[in-house]
Amino acid sequence: MEQAEQLRLEGVIESIIFHSEETGFTVMEVAVDDELVTVVGESMELSPGEEIAATGAFTAHPSYGRQFKASCFERVMPATATAMLRYLSGGAVRGIGPALAQKIVAKFGDRSLEVLENDPARLAQIRGISPKKAVELGEAFRRILGVRAVMEFLAARGIGAATAIAVWKKWGGLSQQTVSADPYCLCEREIGVPFEQADEIAAGLGVEADAPCRIRGGVLYVLTHNLGNGHACLPADKLLDTACRLLQVPLEAGRRSLLELTENGAAVIDQLGGREYVYLPEQYSAECYAADRLALMMRFPAQEQPVSAEELSILEEELSISYADRQRRAIAAAVSEPMMILTGGPGTGKTTTLNGIITLFERRAMKVALAAPTGRAAKRLSEVTGREAKTIHRLLEVDFGSEAGVPRFKRSEKNPLPFDAVVVDEMSMVDAVLFQSLLKAVRTDGRLVLVGDPDQLPSVGAGNVLRDLIDSGAVACIHLDEVFRQAANSLIVTSAHRIVSGQMPELSRRDADFFFLPAPSFEQAAATVTDLCARRLPKAYGYSPIRDIQVIAPTKQGAAGTNELNGRLQEALNPARPGRGEHRFGQLLLREGDKVMQTRNNYDLEWERDDGEEGLGIFNGDIGFIEMIDRASRSVMVRFDDRRTVYSFDQIHELDLAYAVTVHKSQGNEFDAVVMPLVGRHRRLHYRNLLYTAVTRAKRLLILVGEARTVAAMVENDRKTLRYTNLAARLRAAREETG
Numbered sequence: 114m115e116q117a118e119q120l121r122l123e124g125v126i127e128s129i130i131f132h133s134e135e136t137g138f139t140v141m142e143v144a145v146d147d148e149l150v151t152v153v154g155e156s157m158e159l160s161p162g163e164e165i166a167a168t169g170a171f172t173a174h175p176s177y178g179r180q181f182k183a184s185c186f187e188r189v190m191p192a193t194a195t196a197m198l199r200y201l202s203g204g205a206v207r208g209i210g211p212a213l214a215q216k217i218v219a220k221f222g223d224r225s226l227e228v229l230e231n232d233p234a235r236l237a238q239i240r241g242i243s244p245k246k247a248v249e250l251g252e253a254f255r256r257i258l259g260v261r262a263v264m265e266f267l268a269a270r271g272i273g274a275a276t277a278i279a280v281w282k283k284w285g286g287l288s289q290q291t292v293s294a295d296p297y298c299l300c301e302r303e304i305g306v307p308f309e310q311a312d313e314i315a316a317g318l319g320v321e322a323d324a325p326c327r328i329r330g331g332v333l334y335v336l337t338h339n340l341g342n343g344h345a346c347l348p349a350d351k352l353l354d355t356a357c358r359l360l361q362v363p364l365e366a367g368r369r370s371l372l373e374l375t376e377n378g379a380a381v382i383d384q385l386g387g388r389e390y391v392y393l394p395e396q397y398s399a400e401c402y403a404a405d406r407l408a409l410m411m412r413f414p415a416q417e418q419p420v421s422a423e424e425l426s427i428l429e430e431e432l433s434i435s436y437a438d439r440q441r442r443a444i445a446a447a448v449s450e451p452m453m454i455l456t457g458g459p460g461t462g463k464t465t466t467l468n469g470i471i472t473l474f475e476r477r478a479m480k481v482a483l484a485a486p487t488g489r490a491a492k493r494l495s496e497v498t499g500r501e502a503k504t505i506h507r508l509l510e511v512d513f514g515s516e517a518g519v520p521r522f523k524r525s526e527k528n529p530l531p532f533d534a535v536v537v538d539e540m541s542m543v544d545a546v547l548f549q550s551l552l553k554a555v556r557t558d559g560r561l562v563l564v565g566d567p568d569q570l571p572s573v574g575a576g577n578v579l580r581d582l583i584d585s586g587a588v589a590c591i592h593l594d595e596v597f598r599q600a601a602n603s604l605i606v607t608s609a610h611r612i613v614s615g616q617m618p619e620l621s622r623r624d625a626d627f628f629f630l631p632a633p634s635f636e637q638a639a640a641t642v643t644d645l646c647a648r649r650l651p652k653a654y655g656y657s658p659i660r661d662i663q664v665i666a667p668t669k670q671g672a673a674g675t676n677e678l679n680g681r682l683q684e685a686l687n688p689a690r691p692g693r694g695e696h697r698f699g700q701l702l703l704r705e706g707d708k709v710m711q712t713r714n715n716y717d718l719e720w721e722r723d724d725g726e727e728g729l730g731i732f733n734g735d736i737g738f739i740e741m742i743d744r745a746s747r748s749v750m751v752r753f754d755d756r757r758t759v760y761s762f763d764q765i766h767e768l769d770l771a772y773a774v775t776v777h778k779s780q781g782n783e784f785d786a787v788v789m790p791l792v793g794r795h796r797r798l799h800y801r802n803l804l805y806t807a808v809t810r811a812k813r814l815l816i817l818v819g820e821a822r823t824v825a826a827m828v829e830n831d832r833k834t835l836r837y838t839n840l841a842a843r844l845r846a847a848r849e850e851t852g
């Protein structure tokens with residue numbers, strides 16, 4: 114493509130049409146000589162009246178016409194009294210409006226900005242400005258200069274406005290100093306600069322390869338990176354070995370830096386079972402808290418009358434059921450134990466047992482809350498129990514203004530949940546930090562009933578809570594393993610049980626709810642999957658191709674990965690059509706009618722329910738449909754079941770197409786029909802729990818498309834997801850301590 118000519122444009126900002134605080138994306142009108150030019154790009158906070166110089170090129174936007182796309186902005190501070198009056202009147206400095214601007218410029222003329230910056234006390238000479246206000250105005254002005262300086266400093270090192278804003282939010286006036294002293298601070302989670310980039314910046318700033326800040330940065334990077342892989346901690350020897358190899362420094366230097374990190378509170382070392390483990394403080398606190406709190410709950414449980422045989426009989430009669438022995442034991446334990454874990458594969462009667470437990474709690478006039486980690490799972494829990502169920506975040510009342518990625522909850526030890534019992538379903542998806550928040554909010558004398566299937570993939574976030582609780586042996590666990598007759602008729606259910614015990618599912622049946630369609634190559638598998646969704650399944654079963662059928666693939670990449678399949682399925686199921694709005698966001702083309710998924714937890718996204726209720730938070734894995742793409746307001750409206758959310762264009766990177774999703778992203782969701790391509794052999798991707806998790810997402814129909822040898826390889830590959838956590842050991846120790 115021909116490179117557009119790079120120009121430098123100087124002018125005064127007439128108006129700001131749009132500005133995103135988060136990304137810095139700005140659309141403004143700039144007066145350049147006598148012409149009004151629309152300028153777009155990532156910029157620092159700017160105000161009308163300010164003079165800027167923008168570097169970039171003119172482009173022709175399909176809807177907005179000719180505009181100047183700037184790759185870099187510089188602020189030219191106004192130099193004359195007239196320009197200063199205009200700048201200050203435009204609201205650039207908080208606390209200064211047009212009237213005050215007049216007075217300031219009348220008094221100090223073209224030295225006005227200098228006074229504001231260096232001698233703000235003199236502003237108090239103006240009537241109406243108190244000495245206190247003078248100081249405040251000076252601070253507000255210096256803040257603007259500070260943000261600008263940080264942006265320019267970082268821009269020169271290849272870092273964009275959005276990251277610069279995050280840096281400013283964290284370190285304010287000390288930003289430049291902090292980054293210069295230790296460029297690796299840019300790798301912190303809220304900032305998110307990759308280690309390699311920080312390393313380059315550091316080299317540019319003259320930081321030596323063996324500088325302590327570099328080694329500390331590398332050690333923290335390895336720890337944080339592994340947190341992303343689910344590890345709550347790492348053994349110190351493993352951490353140091355990996356980090357020192359990455360940094361190419363001696364082990365001794367790594368160890369010294371690790372000790373410094375623990376001294377300044379950035380990491381914690383703990384000795385357990387003769388091995389040293391290193392944690393980030395948040396993970397350490399989550400693990401220790403959970404162990405201590407659970408031990409406390411078990412020490413002082415509220416006394417409940419044990420369940421009598423008569424009470425059980427009345428319950429069975431009321432619910433018209435005869436419970437199996439383990440189900441009875443589970444119901445009894447839910448009443449007598451402060452915490453009870455109910456596990457089992459599909460069709461083993463978990464929901465039936467849970468209904469018994471809840472009904473019994475209610476008969477005893479206990480107040481019960483129901484929750485699950487995702488919106489879909491909560492909805493399903495609500496459907497199968499006939500009672501209201503919320504996401505855990507909603508139950509704990511996620512608060513406004515949560516910091517990047519870290520929610521705050523209104524419910525905590527000081528403001529506990531007003532329930533005698535809390536039931537959590539899909540517990541395998543709950544990570545260590547969310548579990549800590551849950552425990553904080555549950556009364557110490559409350560009952561906790563945790564339901565889940567530990568053979569599912571573990572939580573996306575760090576930790577392996579459900580497994581650890583079971584492995585600790587310190588918690589009452591009832592495992593249901595009898596598949597009830599009705600469920601045993603389903604080949605999906607029996608296949609799931611075969612897979613989990615390492616046996617090959619039956620692939621030759623043609624008369625059941627589970628089919629295998631051979632496809633010897635990626636290309637053929639992708640073509641068959643598309644044809645099944647677009648034509649064959651809707652025709653044979655009356656399914657809506659978009660709403661009822663879900664394609665689940667082991668991976669994003671590759672010819673049968675979700676990226677490729679999403680492109681094909683979008684073309685087949687929701688093609689371009691006149692009147693159907695669409696917009697391209699980098700690699701991603703979105704169209705009205707598309708099925709999309711939110712790909713990270715966003716606690717600040719507002720939604721409105723059809724009944725007018727409003728709330729906050731759209732979570733990783735939530736699936737919705739695009740109702741409208743509005744270019745004028747640069748927004749996309751997405752419906753998630755009965756809620757609607759508006760995304761601004763610069764939030765779109767949180768969405769992805771969801772005709773096909775990965776197994777990990779499908780956790781906690783169930784679909785009428787699941788189609789899964791399985792081709793080739795890949796030891797890391799093709800393993801038993803992954804297949805099991807995918808198979809158990811299907812309610813009525815499951816179709817595997819691909820190679821039988823891939824299915825066999827997955828069934829054989831019992832690679833358990835190893836996660837470094839010590840919750841089980843801690844819980845055992847805490848139980849022994851508290852007796």
Ligand SMILES: Nc1ncnc2c1ncn2[C@@H]1O[C@H](COP(=O)(O)OP(=O)(O)OP(=O)(O)O)[C@@H](O)[C@H]1O
Pocket residue numbers: 434435436437440457458459460461462463464465466597598599600
């Ligand atoms: N004690 C029982 N006697 C007879 N049938 C039972 C009993 N318990 C459960 N069932 C039946 O077994 C089937 C599976 O039960 P349920 O839905 O409770 O299992 P589940 O473990 O929750 O399954 P899934 O995880 O697949 O939702 C249902 O049809 C249910 O009615």
